[in-house]
Amino acid sequence: MLAKDMNTVYNDTKSIISAKDVSVFYGEKRALKSVSLDIPENQITALIGPSGCGKSTFLRCLNRMNDTIENCRVEGNITVDGQDIYAPHVDEVLLRARVGMVFQKANPFPKSIYDNVAYAPRIHGLAKNKDELDDIVLASLEKAGLLDEVKDLLNESGTGLSGGQQQRLCIARALAVQPDIILMDEPCSALDPIATAKVEELIEELRKNYTIIIVTHSMQQAARISQKTAFFHLGEIVEIGETEQLFTSPNDKRTQGYITGRFG
Amino acid sequence: MSILPLIILLLAMCATGYWYGSKKALSAPLPVRYLSSGNPHQFGLFVVVWGVLPPAMLFILWLVFSFLPIDADGSIAQQIDKVVFPALIMLGAAAGLYMAIREINPKLRVRKSLERCVYAALLLASTLSVFTTVGIVLSLLFETIQFFEKVPYSEFFLALDWSPQTAMRADQVGSSGSFGAVPLFTGTMLITFIAMIVAVPLGLMSAIYMTEYASRRFRATVKPILEILAGIPTVVYGFFAALTVGVFFRDVGTAIGLDVVTESALAAGVVMGMMIIPFISSLSDDVIMAVPQNLRDASYGLGATKSETVLKVIIPAALPGIVGAILLAMSRAIGETMIVVMAAGFAANLTANPLEAVTTVTVQIVGLLVGDQEFDSAKTLAAFALALTLFVITLCLNVIALLVVRKYREKYD
Numbered sequence: 118m119l120a121k122d123m124n125t126v127y128n129d130t131k132s133i134i135s136a137k138d139v140s141v142f143y144g145e146k147r148a149l150k151s152v153s154l155d156i157p158e159n160q161i162t163a164l165i166g167p168s169g170c171g172k173s174t175f176l177r178c179l180n181r182m183n184d185t186i187e188n189c190r191v192e193g194n195i196t197v198d199g200q201d202i203y204a205p206h207v208d209e210v211l212l213r214a215r216v217g218m219v220f221q222k223a224n225p226f227p228k229s230i231y232d233n234v235a236y237a238p239r240i241h242g243l244a245k246n247k248d249e250l251d252d253i254v255l256a257s258l259e260k261a262g263l264l265d266e267v268k269d270l271l272n273e274s275g276t277g278l279s280g281g282q283q284q285r286l287c288i289a290r291a292l293a294v295q296p297d298i299i300l301m302d303e304p305c306s307a308l309d310p311i312a313t314a315k316v317e318e319l320i321e322e323l324r325k326n327y328t329i330i331i332v333t334h335s336m337q338q339a340a341r342i343s344q345k346t347a348f349f350h351l352g353e354i355v356e357i358g359e360t361e362q363l364f365t366s367p368n369d370k371r372t373q374g375y376i377t378g379r380f381g
Numbered sequence: 382m383s384i385l386p387l388i389i390l391l392l393a394m395c396a397t398g399y400w401y402g403s404k405k406a407l408s409a410p411l412p413v414r415y416l417s418s419g420n421p422h423q424f425g426l427f428v429v430v431w432g433v434l435p436p437a438m439l440f441i442l443w444l445v446f447s448f449l450p451i452d453a454d455g456s457i458a459q460q461i462d463k464v465v466f467p468a469l470i471m472l473g474a475a476a477g478l479y480m481a482i483r484e485i486n487p488k489l490r491v492r493k494s495l496e497r498c499v500y501a502a503l504l505l506a507s508t509l510s511v512f513t514t515v516g517i518v519l520s521l522l523f524e525t526i527q528f529f530e531k532v533p534y535s536e537f538f539l540a541l542d543w544s545p546q547t548a549m550r551a552d553q554v555g556s557s558g559s560f561g562a563v564p565l566f567t568g569t570m571l572i573t574f575i576a577m578i579v580a581v582p583l584g585l586m587s588a589i590y591m592t593e594y595a596s597r598r599f600r601a602t603v604k605p606i607l608e609i610l611a612g613i614p615t616v617v618y619g620f621f622a623a624l625t626v627g628v629f630f631r632d633v634g635t636a637i638g639l640d641v642v643t644e645s646a647l648a649a650g651v652v653m654g655m656m657i658i659p660f661i662s663s664l665s666d667d668v669i670m671a672v673p674q675n676l677r678d679a680s681y682g683l684g685a686t687k688s689e690t691v692l693k694v695i696i697p698a699a700l701p702g703i704v705g706a707i708l709l710a711m712s713r714a715i716g717e718t719m720i721v722v723m724a725a726g727f728a729a730n731l732t733a734n735p736l737e738a739v740t741t742v743t744v745q746i747v748g749l750l751v752g753d754q755e756f757d758s759a760k761t762l763a764a765f766a767l768a769l770t771l772f773v774i775t776l777c778l779n780v781i782a783l784l785v786v787r788k789y790r791e792k793y794d
Binding site: 180182185187210211212213214217218220222224225226227228236237240241287290291294 | 680682686
């Protein structure tokens with residue numbers, strides 16, 4: 118009820134992703150209960166909520182990463198640019214190229230920095246020759262704000278970087294596929310405050326060209342960088358709203374309880 | 382007194398010591414017991430350890446002495462064996478138990494002493510296998526040295542002719558034998574090569590299927606079945622190779638106009654490959670499972686398909702383990718005897734043609750040591766030389782495997 122009302126308010130910005138009545142089952146267990154959410158284009162949408170509330174599960178529905186989990190079933194309707202991504206003819210591999218993902222734990226491949234970023238362009242055949250590939254790699258590192266730090270280390274292993282650099286490398290790697298949407302699953306939870314600040318700065322910078330959906334446990338982070346926030350609780354969306362409004366005057370008691378630190 | 386009653390008596394003494402020791406520990410007043418450094422059960426064990434240690438030491442000492450060449454009168458030796466030694470052991474045990482029980486008081490650091498006992502026992506267990514290896518190598522080494530006194534190195538390592546027939550009596554008609562081991566080693570390599578060609582792709586692909594593609598239920602049923610392969614006695618593989626596969630290859634060969642002997646290197650190699658599939662698949666399976674899930678997620682998240690992920694992320698990350706698995710399987714194949722005895726035969730041909738009969742080092746060792754032989758003839762000693770060479774080769778393989786694993790581990794961690 119409430120969720121619907123809030124959505125109508127934000128229809129002035131075009132929504133790029135629209136989820137309707139999405140339910141997710143892990144075997145018999147229902148992890149997500151009829152969640153509906155519209156994601157506005159070129160904005161940062163934050164998903165907050167206590168652990169196990171289904172926010173990561175929801176995020177993983179948006180690029181069908183849940184397909185890789187055995188026994189996981191997704192019901193409902195999710196469209197990206199008006200196209201149903203769970204329709205039978207949709208190639209989930211191409212979808213994941215359009216909807217990139219950055220994970221909680223920085224997970225660079227045990228390859229060189231260059232090969233990490235070049236991984237996706239290579240498998241998708243985005244570059245015709247070595248020069249083009251070089252351009253893509255350097256541009257992606259540049260966009261991720263990492264180029265200055267690693268331009269002499271391109272052939273060094275990506276796992277040798279610091280935690281924050283690794284996470285930005287993962288972002289660069291995701292950018293190299295030229296996605297429209299980037300999903301971030303608690304990208305800063307393993308980083309120290311300085312590295313976090315850098316990654317946040319980068320996320321805000323990326324908003325100009327990408328739609329970003331970020332799952333976070335840090336309410337300050339959600340408040341700092343997002344324009345829209347959805348509060349998940351026990352597999353449902355309790356409240357969706359403009360970030361500032363949601364944090365200053367939440368409509369729901371549970372939201373208020375969570376953001377003031379009374380539970381969660 | 383024979384050994385069995387002695388052991389029973391010892392055990393009884395230790396049990397009593399345990400009971401008494403724990404009782405004595407319990408008898409301390411309660412506040413003291415709280416401060417004590419172990420529970421009654423540990424005090425009991427402490428006593429038992431002291432009851433067992435002296436007899437064990439004495440026993441080892443006695444073993445050493447009985448091997449020493451002491452010229453003693455038979456009856457005296459028997460006297461010592463039957464009376465003095467058991468008495469000494471009993472005395473040692475009793476003294477140990479008594480001392481330990483007397484030592485018991487709450488301040489005794491009994492848990493630390495027991496920890497030292499555990500440490501010693503574990504150390505002993507691990508060094509024992511090392512000593513066994515050393516013993517094996519030494520026993521091979523001495524016989525090999527004897528062999529090379531009779532046959533020059535150059536002949537063994539360079540000559541191309543193997544027919545180890547020596548005359549048993551001076552007047553017997555017969556050659557002095559020729560001991561060129563080259564055909565044996567080429568035969569071994571040929572068969573191992575064929576086995577690896579069969580086993581590596583099949584084993585690796587089945588491991589990839591099991592870890593990345595198969596559903597959990599399929600994996601749970603099929604994987605144990607695959608591992609049954611590893612439990613089949615090699616003799617059975619030998620039957621299979623000699624009676625089924627060899628004949629099949631010969632028939633196919635005849636049908637397409639090729640001359641294939643029944644005891645071909647191909648049949649032996651293919652069946653040996655079958656035998657080592659479970660080694661490669663099961664070891665690689667573990668290694669692939671150990672590749673962190675988040676690397677898979679990263680690859681899928683970038684829009685890679687399963688096969689791309691396997692090829693470009695999982696295999697490279699698991700490579701050190703896979704190489705290790707392959708080299709281990711290879712040493713296994715090189716040392717395998719039964720299949721080649723039954724399927725490849727004894728003809729020492731120097732050939733690279735898998736359709737001909739070849740023989741391997743292990744087969745020849747069997748051939749040399751089976752039957753009546755003097756133990757100092759060149760023929761028998763040749764078996765030791767072959768065995769030592771084989772051992773060195775597999776040792777080198779294992780060392781290379783270790784080096785490869787270590788090198789890549791630095792790169793992929």
